[in-house]
Amino acid sequence: KQFLVINGPNLNYLGKREPEIYGSTTLVNLENSLKTKGEALDLSLDFLQSNHEGVIIDAMYKANETCDGVLLNPGAFTHYSYAIRDCIASLNIPVVEVHISNVHAREEFRHTSVIAPVSAGQIVGFGLFGYEMGINALKNIAEGKE
Numbered sequence: 001k002q003f004l005v006i007n008g009p010n011l012n013y014l015g016k017r018e019p020e021i022y023g024s025t026t027l028v029n030l031e032n033s034l035k036t037k038g039e040a041l042d043l044s045l046d047f048l049q050s051n052h053e054g055v056i057i058d059a060m061y062k063a064n065e066t067c068d069g070v071l072l073n074p075g076a077f078t079h080y081s082y083a084i085r086d087c088i089a090s091l092n093i094p095v096v097e098v099h100i101s102n103v104h105a106r107e108e109f110r111h112t113s114v115i116a117p118v119s120a121g122q123i124v125g126f127g128l129f130g131y132e133m134g135i136n137a138l139k140n141i142a143e144g145k146e
Ligand code: DQA
Pocket: 009, 010, 011, 073, 074, 075, 076, 077, 078, 098, 099, 100, 101, 102, 103, 110
């Protein structure tokens, strides 16, 4: 199975950005360790980080043709991007939403996800381990559909 892991806005600064909230591991380190974990699960993982809504949307339509699922950390787009939500609603493949921090324990505006109703599920608050949970969840969904 093949999955695309998308990190949205400001996650290029993972490790440097508010480390008290998001930790000190960089995006490159996260992606490398996920790739290894994916291989152990017989999964092929592709990675994308973008600060641009349209780039994320284009990548998800492409993934819909080439991949079995998407693991998405939409960053702040989570809370207001109806464009990303509409895109996910148009796809045939599952999208799992992941957040590093516990958004429910933070500012009020982070308590709402416009993505959640169209996602296969949401993983929130477990740090970078959430990504590992996410690829396992996608694998489980993809194999269940066989
Ligand atoms: C985040 C939570 C969002 O509220 C925030 O805008 C992010 C990261 C997380 O992974 O915890 O950029 O998605």
